[in-house]
Amino acid sequence: MKHLKAVFGNDTRQFGMIFALIALIVFFQVRTNGLLLTPTNVINLFQGNSYILVLAIGMVLVIIAGHIDLSVGSVAAAVGISVAIAMRDWSLPWGLAILFGLLIGAIIGAWQGFWVAYVGIPAFIVTLAGMLIFRGLNQKIGDSDSIPVPNGYQVIGRGYLPEFGPLTGYNNLTLIIGLALIAAIVTGALRTRRNQRKIGADMAPMWTVVVRLLLICGAILAVTLLFASGRRGTSFPVSGLILGVLVLIYSFVSSRTVIGRHVYAVGGNKHAAELSGVKSKQINFLVMMNMSILAALAGMMFVARSTASGPSDGVNWELDAIAAVFIGGAAVSGGVGTVVGSIVGGLVMAVLNNGMQLLSVGADDTSIIKGLVLLLAVAFDVYNKSQGRPSLIGRLTSGRRDRPAVEQPAPADPARNISETVHTEA
Amino acid sequence: MSAAPALLEMRQITKEFPGVKALSDVSLTVRRGEVHAICGENGAGKSTLMKVLSGVYPHGTYDGDIVFEGEIVQFKDIRASERAGIVIIHQELALIPELSIAENIFLGNERARGGRIDWVGTNRRAIELLRHVGLREDPETPIKTIGVGKQQLVEIAKALNKDVKLLILDEPTAALNEEDSAHLLDLIEGLRERGITSIIISHKLNEIERIADSVTIIRDGRSIETLDVAAGGVDEDRIIKGMVGRSLESRFPEHTPRLGETFFEVQDWTVEHPQVAGRLVCKGSSFHVRRGEIVGFAGLMGAGRTELMRSIFGRSYGTLLGGRMILDGREVTLKNVSQAIDAGIGYVTEDRKVLGLNLLDDIKTTTTAARLKKIAKHLVVDRNAEFAAADGYRRSLRTKTPSVEEGVAKLSGGNQQKVVLAKWLFAEPELLILDEPTRGIDVGAKYEIYGIIQQLADAGKGVIVVSSELPELLGLSDRIYTICEGRITGELAKHEATQENLMRLMTTTGSAAGRAATPAAGSTGATAAR
Structure with missing residues (x-):
């Protein structure tokens, strides 16, 4: 245990959530006699959930800023149908159609952001209205009908990385991307270490860094091989690639840029943020607008995967996205959450769904179990907080470098604990 | 009067909060049928004492006895104290704005059949009660x-309905405003004639002098003395002396100011309340600050000090009217924080946890x-530079924490305040x-923080x-302004300021402001009219 902590150290939070995911995978892998981790199934799982995970990226920012967005499913549907019509009736090339879709998303987002940020209407109300408005818009535009989309466009939902180069028995491009990722992680870790030494921050022992890198790289290698060894013609899905790029960008933006900081600051304490010069209205506007753009993208990816846009696309997506974010450790009151945590939360839900499908569990039971998982995950978190212990999920995924709570004995009396932390000059 | 028996006796009340002794051995005797005032500075423990009495802090959370009508009482909540006839009306009124007068009077106590x-x-019944308090309104x-x-x-009508004794x-x-205040004081006197005993907490000493029969002074969580106002010989000065009587220990680092030129000036600053149109929170305030100078602002709670400062700090409070x-040397317009x-102004907020800190943050991001x-x-945070900057302040301010990557919520109040100071030192303001x-x-x-302020x-x-x-103001400031009811009522240089004359200027209300400001201004040669 001690060694485990040494290896994962400050990052235990993210690995902890991943452990839960791994446990779930192992469970279903055993129960389905190995069906879960076949290349075909994993590719399916990714293609079938990437749009929800794209939504979760936007949703976690919305929730960190202290809002919620209920309209994402309707926005996705409205954009999906618009893009399908644009390609069918106006013969818009699919590349331009995607840009057109993103533009509609931006306009819708500006509309919702305006009401939330500048008029001051709670996002719950604005997006509840949006949910009705954009669902109606979808049906009005499409005449409540299904509209097919051209083959070229379907790449963003159904496509795979192309085959090229020598026959290795694997998809070469998938292999290259996997190896490049590993190389990037290793150099990144080395650079962090060099910088830490330079500025004199406390460093973890070398062996823990090595073990950690080995574990991460091993995992990436395994996943890469899994995707690369699929049936010829299939490989890592394009939708997974889009998701991966978005995760990298948004993780960076949320944790490393001024805007990202400001989102956390507004959600953590709006007054304090404003009195530090943060323009909270701008931040709220941007966050809501960004969500609708990502919803537009998710809608387009879904339409591409299902080859047509229909009137019931995107129903209940908001619930899946919100569930993913909260399982991933975000706080209802705002200020807490990470992009990676939300992705892991979304994958937990996806694996649950998929695993139970493979086990032929009915949709009714699946829904009940998913609901209970969400409730218990958050309840456990709340219970931990009320006990004066730091939030487990928060600690696991918050992206802040809390010392693990194990270092201090659990206090018997929460009131006394507060007094001790507040008043002792430790 | 003094022969009247005691209605209430609080004996040796001690109330501790984690790490703070809010009240120690406070005793209070209120005789039947009198108006008893309680005076003390902000934070002296007046409200805490009343919360003990009214059961907000239930029996068992404090030491000492409460004797009401000759019996020891042990209230477990507010309802219990109300049943005994003790009703408290808080500064923040507990009325529900959307409900009618009658509904509010009977809230929680509704007249109902089945x-x-x-x-x-x-x-x-509401009309009857309203008549008692002299309010002619449709219920x-x-x-x-x-x-x-x-x-x-x-x-008060609501309290009367509960058969109030105290x-x-x-x-x-x-x-x-003055008219409403006068009416209210008349009413309290009327209640006294009807045999209702009152305890009144007030900063307005002229009012206390007018209606109180006796005054108990609380200072630093202790009851200092009880003065018999009805017997005469007790005036505002006597009360002030009791309130501020503590000695000024050497709790401040030695410091000789090096004053430069005046570089910051505010003239005729007038601010309207953000919600209540027409209510002015700053009324034509003018003041200036010199380089190297520590300027104090004294005023009672609600006098408009914070409102003035926040309004100056990028209009973060209220509406600027003029x-x-x-x-x-240049006139500037700062429209937001x-x-x-950017112009070089920093503002350390009064309520650290509510306004100053994101408690979810760690030290370095704060x-x-x-x-x-x-x-x-290019909008990308350099985390190494951030760590180095935060760690630099950790060392120079001697913040007690294992690392700047700790959460600020875990720090003690003093260390949290150092982090807040570090945040504003990092912003490099010209005026803090x-x-x-x-x-x-x-x-x-405190001593360390005074040192940091002086270094700045x-x-x-x-x-x-x-x-x-x-x-604190006397020990730290080179010059002190006093504020009362949104108006700057005086300006005193360090050598001429005393607790007594500050307190007098701080409590100079309404029309008296002009009178009181004149001697102070005259002696400094620099007046609020500059």
């Missing part, structure tokens, strides 16, 4: 449509929060405004300190 409200009986009028003065009367009024006239701000920060762009290139910089901080940390002044910056603690 669960159905008896509206006829309710309104009839079905919604509370939000009547003024604060009338709302106060509704509160009425406690916490700062009843703080939000009222006034000029001059920085380094980020412009104020330190850089007010001027993140200093360590960001500190609002209650040492509230809730122990003596040792020595570096040629201007510093404004707003504080409720007069000894």
Whole structure:
């Protein structure tokens, strides 16, 4: 245990959530006699959930800023149908159609952001209205009908990385991307270490860094091989690639840029943020607008995967996205959450769904179990907080470098604990 | 009068909060049928004492005995004390704006038959109660449509309905104008004639002098003395002496100011309340700050100190109706906080946890929060520079923490305040405004924070300190302004300021302001009219 902590150290939070995911995978892998981790199934799982995970990226920012967005499913549907019509009736090339879709998303987002940020209407109300408005818009535009989309466009939902180069028995491009990722992680870790030494921050022992890198790289290698060894013609899905790029960008933006900081600051304490010069209205506007753009993208990816846009696309997506974010450790009151945590939360839900499908569990039971998982995950978190212990999920995924709570004995009396932390000059 | 038996006796009440002794051995005797005033500075323990009495802090959470009508009582909540006939009216009125006067009077105590409200009986009784308090309003009028003065009367009507024996009024006239205040004081006198005993907490000493029969003075959580006002010989000065009587220990680092030129000036600054149109929170305030100078602002709670400072700090409070701000000889207009920060103004908020800190943050992100762009290139935060900056302040301010990557929520009050100071030092302001910089901080940390403030002044910056603690202002400031009811009522140089004359200027209300300001202004040669 001690060694485990040494290896994962400050990052235990993210690995902890991943452990839960791994446990779930192992469970279903055993129960389905190995069906879960076949290349075909994993590719399916990714293609079938990437749009929800794209939504979760936007949703976690919305929730960190202290809002919620209920309209994402309707926005996705409205954009999906618009893009399908644009390609069918106006013969818009699919590349331009995607840009057109993103533009509609931006306009819708500006509309919702305006009401939330500048008029001051709670996002719950604005997006509840949006949910009705954009669902109606979808049906009005499409005449409540299904509209097919051209083959070229379907790449963003159904496509795979192309085959090229020598026959290795694997998809070469998938292999290259996997190896490049590993190389990037290793150099990144080395650079962090060099910088830490330079500025004199406390460093973890070398062996823990090595073990950690080995574990991460091993995992990436395994996943890469899994995707690369699929049936010829299939490989890592394009939708997974889009998701991966978005995760990298948004993780960076949320944790490393001024805007990202400001989102956390507004959600953590709006007054304090404003009195530090943060323009909270701008931040709220941007966050809501960004969500609708990502919803537009998710809608387009879904339409591409299902080859047509229909009137019931995107129903209940908001619930899946919100569930993913909260399982991933975000706080209802705002200020807490990470992009990676939300992705892991979304994958937990996806694996649950998929695993139970493979086990032929009915949709009714699946829904009940998913609901209970969400409730218990958050309840456990709340219970931990009320006990004066730091939030487990928060600690696991918050992206802040809390010392693990194990270092201090659990206090018997929460009131006394507060007094001790507040008043002792430790 | 003095022969009247005691209605209430609080004996050796001691109340501790984690780490703080709010009350120690406080005793209070209130005789039947009198108006008993309680005086003390902000934070002296008056409200805590009343919360003990009214059961907000239930029996068992404090030491000592409460004897009411000759019996020891042990209230477990507010309802228990109300059943005994003790009703407290808080400074923040507990009325529901959307409900009618009658509904508010009977809230939680509805007149009903079998669960159905008896509206006829309710309104009839309400009219009767309103007559007792001298309020001529239709009982079905919604509370939000009547003024604060009338709302106060509704509160009292509500108390009368509960068959009150002891009425406690916490700062009843703080939000009222002179006319409403006078009416309220008349009413309290009327209640006394009807045999209702009152305890009144007030900062307005002229009011106390007028209506109280006796005064108990509380200072630093102890009951200092009880004066018999009815017997005569007790005036405002006598009360002030009791309130501020503590000695000024050497709790401040040695410091000789090096004053430079005046670089910051505010003229005729007038600000309207953000919600209540027409209510002015700053009324034509003018003041100036010199380089290297520590300027104190004294005023009671609600006097408008914080409102003035926040309004100066990028209009972060209220609506600016008029006034000029001059920085380094040029008139500047700062429309929002980020412009104020860019112009070189910093503001350390009074309520650390509510306004000053994001408690979810760690030390290093808090330190850089007010001027993140200093360590960001193309909007990307340089985390090494951030760590180095935060760690630098950790060392120089001697913040006690294992690492700047700890969460700020885990720090003690003093160390949290150091982190807040680090945040504003990092922003490199020319003028730093500190609002209650040492509230809730122990003596040792206070000393260090005073040192940091003095260093900042020595570096040629201007510093404004707003504080409720007069000894702190006297020990720290080179010059002190007093504020009362949104108006600057005086300006005193360090050598001429005493707790007594500050307290007098701080409590100079309304029309008296002009009179009182004149001698003070005359002696400094610099007046508020400059």
